Amino acid sequence: MSTANTTTTTTAGAVTLRRVHLGAGGPLSDVRIENAVVTAVFPAGEAPPADGQRVDLDGRTLLPGLWDSHVHMVQWAVTRRRLDVSGAGSAQAAAGSAGERAAALPPGEPLIGYGFRDGLWPDPPHKDLLDAVVRDRPVLLISMDLHSAWLNSAGLALVGRGDHPTGLLREQDCIKAVAAMPSAAPELTDQWVRDACVAAAARGITGIVDFEYADNIADWTRRMNGAAVPLRVAASIWPPHLEAAIGRGLRTGQTLDTPGGLLEVGPFKLFTDGSLNTRTALCHEAYPGSVPGEPGSHGLAELTPQQLVPLLRRASSHGIVPAVHAIGDRANEVALDAFEAVRCHGRIEHGQLLAAKDIPRFAELGVTVGVQPTHAVDDRDVADRHWAGRTHRAYAFADLLAAGAVLELGSDAPVAPLDPWLTIASAVTRTGDERPAWHPEQRIPVAAALAGSSRGRRLIRVGDRADLVVTDADPLTADAPTLRDMPVYATMLAGAWTHGRHQTP
Numbered sequence: 300m301s302t303a304n305t306t307t308t309t310t311a312g313a314v315t316l317r318r319v320h321l322g323a324g325g326p327l328s329d330v331r332i333e334n335a336v337v338t339a340v341f342p343a344g345e346a347p348p349a350d351g352q353r354v355d356l357d358g359r360t361l362l363p364g365l366w367d368s369h370v371h372m373v374q375w376a377v378t379r380r381r382l383d384v385s386g387a388g389s390a391q392a393a394a395g396s397a398g399e400r401a402a403a404l405p406p407g408e409p410l411i412g413y414g415f416r417d418g419l420w421p422d423p424p425h426k427d428l429l430d431a432v433v434r435d436r437p438v439l440l441i442s443m444d445l446h447s448a449w450l451n452s453a454g455l456a457l458v459g460r461g462d463h464p465t466g467l468l469r470e471q472d473c474i475k476a477v478a479a480m481p482s483a484a485p486e487l488t489d490q491w492v493r494d495a496c497v498a499a500a501a502r503g504i505t506g507i508v509d510f511e512y513a514d515n516i517a518d519w520t521r522r523m524n525g526a527a528v529p530l531r532v533a534a535s536i537w538p539p540h541l542e543a544a545i546g547r548g549l550r551t552g553q554t555l556d557t558p559g560g561l562l563e564v565g566p567f568k569l570f571t572d573g574s575l576n577t578r579t580a581l582c583h584e585a586y587p588g589s590v591p592g593e594p595g596s597h598g599l600a601e602l603t604p605q606q607l608v609p610l611l612r613r614a615s616s617h618g619i620v621p622a623v624h625a626i627g628d629r630a631n632e633v634a635l636d637a638f639e640a641v642r643c644h645g646r647i648e649h650g651q652l653l654a655a656k657d658i659p660r661f662a663e664l665g666v667t668v669g670v671q672p673t674h675a676v677d678d679r680d681v682a683d684r685h686w687a688g689r690t691h692r693a694y695a696f697a698d699l700l701a702a703g704a705v706l707e708l709g710s711d712a713p714v715a716p717l718d719p720w721l722t723i724a725s726a727v728t729r730t731g732d733e734r735p736a737w738h739p740e741q742r743i744p745v746a747a748a749l750a751g752s753s754r755g756r757r758l759i760r761v762g763d764r765a766d767l768v769v770t771d772a773d774p775l776t777a778d779a780p781t782l783r784d785m786p787v788y789a790t791m792l793a794g795a796w797t798h799g800r801h802q803t804p
Contacts (some may be wrong), residue, residue: 323774327343331349364503369508382397391422415447424440429454437457450463501787508532518534532563550617567621571633581600611641615645621645623645631647662702708748720787769788
């Protein structure tokens, strides 16, 4: 089999896909696509002659187009151009990397990096470590989980926190500091985002749910009216923009007026707690080394139940589906209690640590759980330390499925790469290195992982939207390395190729 060349979106038209396996493990078939819709399916070789493009796919596998259900798109696009300190094993090592990069930058230009994980470091991040290697410019390093920012003194002064004692900002202080740093012009950022979308399409992605902390509807409307974007986007709504969305009569799932109808209104994003690495995920049990009952010993509550319930009711009563960030078991209980009180459908994002009694409640309440399987792989050591004795109910994907919950898979990029096959492989194998699977009882089947990565589409049917991906290997029979690095031959969005070049025979 030859390898397809990456291209930009080509014009949609009639096309017949010949000799392609219809879904993972599916029969060899011919598939007819017209006007961006699958219009007919035939046994291989039986499609009648028809106008338009004909593509012989030589026994490859045709799958529903893949979605990443949790992305921070601007941060992912920008991160691809920033200093990566994810490999640093200590604060001292991360500071050293910052010093080396700073020496190559123009004078005065801020240095922004990402990816540090201090949950296992032997030394704490402190502004003095960064000041020792970079004094002549602001430095801001963002943690891999996006919940912490580590700044030197110049960086703290730039964001108005010059009096901060350590330079390590958590949660809302982190978000404000990142927002206060100088940013690229919108035109340049939009180009970076489009580049990231093209890269995502090359991995089989046809849509994302964007949880960037921004006015996402306005930003994506601008981008899609400016140049072609090879993805569908569900643009989330954050609390500062909720009333404006209600005033416009917007509803989750509504298609907005942009070229190709690729933009839709996404969910309403809320936080109940922080994250595992920062030890701000809200838990029933105290974190090791903390004093139970002291502030922060059990994590951090971003919203109390008394605040959360009216926000869910306000959004859902206007057709805007809430999506509640909850990582710790106490935070998930609070979020589920709020959904039960309001009696609305919605989503919980992450659902990383769950009390056993709460696992069946997702299905009972009609609450989708958006999970990021690569976090289970990346966080296993941090979880073993800070959630010791509880990890059997962490990232409990198999238990959730068995209880009837709907899982939607995503990356949380830039926390993990925007690559659906890395996400799928992590869900299926529960390991990303040579170590055995971490809690293998929570692995899920390939078919379930594929469905969770395609908005529940398990089959390709006549009448379906022609958002499709062609792979060189069948995911059902692929070994773990092939599944993780799945060779994507082509991607189609609304009947048009967004990745891969094909000639009419």
